[in-house]
Every structure is written in structure tokens, then in C-alpha cells.
Amino acid sequence: MIGSGSIGSAVARELTNRNKKVVLIDRDEGKVETLREQEFEAVVGDLNDPNLLDPIDVKTIEVVLILSSNIAANGAAITTIKQASDSIRIIARAPSAIAKSELEAAGADRVVVPPRIVSDATIRILERVESAKHASNILDILRANGDEKLAIVVHDNPDPDAMSGAVALKAIAASVGTESEILYRGEIGHQENKAFVNLLQIEMGKLDEQKTRSMSEFKKIALIDCSMPGENNLLPKDTAVDIVIDHHPAEMKEIHAEYIDIRPNAGATATIMTKYLQELDVPVNTNLATALLYGIRTDTLGFKRNANPVDLTAAAFLYPLADHEILNRIETPAISAETLDIFGEAIRNRKIKGSYLITNTGIIRDRDALAQAADYLLNLEGITTALVYGVGEDQIYISGRSNDVRLNLGNALAEAFGEAGSAGGHATTAGAQIPLGVFSDTKDKQALMKIAEEVVIRRFFTAIGIENGDE
Ligand SMILES: [Mn+2]
Structure with a gap:
């Protein structure tokens, strides 16, 4: 380490604590004496001296830190070190961003700019103080x-x-x-x-x-x-x-x-x-x-x-x-018996047309299971869109999932069912509800499912431009 002002001494102390072997070079004999008293290994040397590294076996040097604030002298030292060995890494100190590029051009591997580091740290501290102040306002x-x-x-x-x-x-x-x-x-x-x-x-x-x-x-x-x-x-x-x-x-x-x-x-x-x-x-x-x-x-x-x-x-x-x-x-929540039954229905009732899968889960109580079933069925090979519907108390519930990039499922469901009920969602995740109206009194469940099937399948395929859902 060349130059042992306040930054240099602090760095040397920290490196020594980390069990790195550090040799300090300073041109001030008194300073070197003091460093030795503090149990640092220190030698006298001048940045501008081409024999700067003579007291040290060059082969043992891994990195040289040049930390003086004199940019011209730092540049000269870089040249001296480069001539001594090409394998030594050089970290140099520069007073400004302009000086930084100068030292990099001279051959420094890394350049530290203390004013920059201090201003960054100051701003971070300011931000912390501000946000602590802000946070304490909420307490009031x-x-x-x-x-x-x-x-x-x-x-x-x-x-x-x-x-x-x-x-x-x-x-x-x-x-x-x-x-x-x-x-x-x-x-x-x-x-x-x-x-x-x-x-x-x-x-x-x-x-x-x-x-x-x-x-x-x-x-x-x-x-x-x-x-x-x-x-x-x-x-x-x-x-x-x-x-x-x-x-x-x-x-x-x-x-x-x-x-x-x-x-x-x-x-x-x-x-x-x-x-x-x-x-x-x-x-x-x-x-x-x-x-x-x-x-x-x-x-x-x-x-x-x-x-x-x-x-x-x-x-x-x-x-x-x-x-x-x-x-x-x-x-990975435990699956309830009811959800499992719903999955079973959805799998059994599936109808596939191209990459579209439409199925129903019969009469349902748990609407969430529709979305889960749609998620699950989307994993079926060759399927890019899955639509699952079920009949509740007085509504038909529809849940869809798609990974077909050509289709915006939310828009498709809005077009198919928006008028008859409510529908919406995103390109890949969407849902709809259609009121059963007068049909909700129908006691015949099979008839009810038949009505639901007709409405859902026909409207959906018409909306996405495929005529007639059945093959
Ligand atoms: Mn949020």
C-alpha cells in the first residue's frame, strides 16, 4: 500500500484484521516510524521513484493499493509497477471522475473516487433519516x-x-x-x-x-x-x-x-x-x-x-x-373430498376440440374448485385453453385458463357471456357468471345441465370464431 494518510491507515488496519499481509510504503520517515510502532510493516519510498518497489520481493505482491491524493504521483507509480510485473493488480485512488479515467488509461485495474463514495453514502444515510421520519409520522x-x-x-x-x-x-x-x-x-x-x-x-x-x-x-x-x-x-x-x-x-x-x-x-x-x-x-x-x-x-x-x-x-x-x-x-393445501369429486367430474366430462377443453362439474357448492380444475386441466397435453363450468344455486359459474398467445380469454368470455351475465378477467385467467333466471326453479338436474352445456359451449365457440362446438 502506497500512501498512508487517514484512508490508507484505516484500510491497512481493516486488512490486517482480516489476516492479509500488508506492507505500507510512505515517503515520510517519521510516519513510517509511527506505523512500525503500531506494529505495521512499513518502509520508506517515494511514488515518483522508479525503484519504489525495491525493498519488497515483487513476486510476493498480489495487489498494490495506491492511495495518495496526488494524481500525478499515482500515475507515475502505476507505470513503475506495470514495468516491475504485469501480474500485479493495481487499485488506485483518484480525486475525481476525470482523474479516474486518466488512471485507468495509465493501467490501474480499479479506481476508487472517495468524494463519490462519500456522497453516495451520505445520500443513503439521508434517505434512511427521511424514511425514519416519515415512518414516525404514522405513529403519531x-x-x-x-x-x-x-x-x-x-x-x-x-x-x-x-x-x-x-x-x-x-x-x-x-x-x-x-x-x-x-x-x-x-x-x-x-x-x-x-x-x-x-x-x-x-x-x-x-x-x-x-x-x-x-x-x-x-x-x-x-x-x-x-x-x-x-x-x-x-x-x-x-x-x-x-x-x-x-x-x-x-x-x-x-x-x-x-x-x-x-x-x-x-x-x-x-x-x-x-x-x-x-x-x-x-x-x-x-x-x-x-x-x-x-x-x-x-x-x-x-x-x-x-x-x-x-x-x-x-x-x-x-x-x-x-x-x-x-x-x-x-x-400445497390439503384437497377436500368435495374438491376431489369436482376434479373427478371435470375430468370425466371433458370435451376437447382442437386445443380447447370444455368441461363441467355438475351442481356445485364450492366455486373455487372450478378455477383449480381449470388450472389442472390446462396441464393436459395439447390443451392451451381450459373452460370449466358448474351450476350453482341460481347461476352458471364459468372459470377459464389459457396459455394460448393468440387468445385473450378475458375478452373472449366478455364477448361470449357479458351480455347474458357478467364476465371478465385477464388474457390468461378469466371467469363469468350467467343467471339461470326462470330455469333456476327447474328440479330436473339433467335438464339444467343440458341447458348450461348448450349456452356455454355454443356461446364460447361463437365468440372465438369457431362455428358449432360439437364435432
Ligand atoms: Mn398488492
């Missing part, structure tokens, strides 16, 4: 609930991201002595989500139909994983909301709340909530860590969709705290 609002309760409202039919984010906010509220309740509307769909709620003991409430409960029970309201009251959540449209935390892009001027944190650069609300827990030093128990990790994983489709470095760092924090056995059990 949570404390303002006093003895009254906070409502944490998630979007309808909540997914693991919304639910885990809500549980995190509940933990943060509890850390300042505020009691809260998570509220939702709709269903916890999918076997995985049901397993998620059961295995992680997530407690959530509903506002019942009879309206014996109302939002006036709560002093303050937080919206999690959604941002507008009345849009895909149980709040009336004109509700005054206090806290909004979400990652879906939003029209900021339309969002009104005392505290708003919308970060579209995060792949999940669970990621944002993990950052809060870290900033505020709120203890994260195993269930909470497991829930948040699962929330991030599902919302980013296992880090394949909208995943950002911030999602990965949040996941890295949660990973050692989570229960991976529970995660496995959530992902």
Missing part, C-alpha cells in the same frame, strides 16, 4: 386513536398481500398501544388463501349485512393495498380515510388522507409494510414474517412480476424470520 396518527379502535380496511376478496400488510399495520398500532381490527368484504378465495388465513391465525372481521356494526365504531380508518374509499372495498365512497398505504399506481390528487404512502415501485404492499417494521423497530414474530414473505411472493408471482430490489431486500429481511414449513403447507 396511530397514537391519536387513544382508547378507541383503528379500522384497517383491505380490498374486497383480500389476497395475501393485503392481509399480511394489514396484520403488519395492526402490529405497528399495537406497538403504540392502539387496538385495531382488520375488516374485509367478500370471500377468501383459493385454497391457498384459506390455508394462509388458518395456518397463520389471521383474524379479520366483517361488517354484517344487518348493519348492526358500522364504521362509527372506529376513530380512525386505514386503507391497505387499495387507496380510494368505495372502490373495491367496504367503505362508503365519501368516507374520510386517515391512512392510505398501497403500491398500486394512483392519481395522487384524488387520494385524500392525513397520511398517504403510495409506492408504485414496490411489488407488494407487504414490502412497504416490512420497511415500516424495520424503520420503527417493531418486533416481527414468526407468523407475521411468514405472512409478509408469502404476500410479497404471491404479489410478485415469485419475484417474476413487478419485483424490485426493494422487494428482494424486504424478503431477505423476512426470510430468516419466517416459518418455511408453514409456507410449504400454504402452497
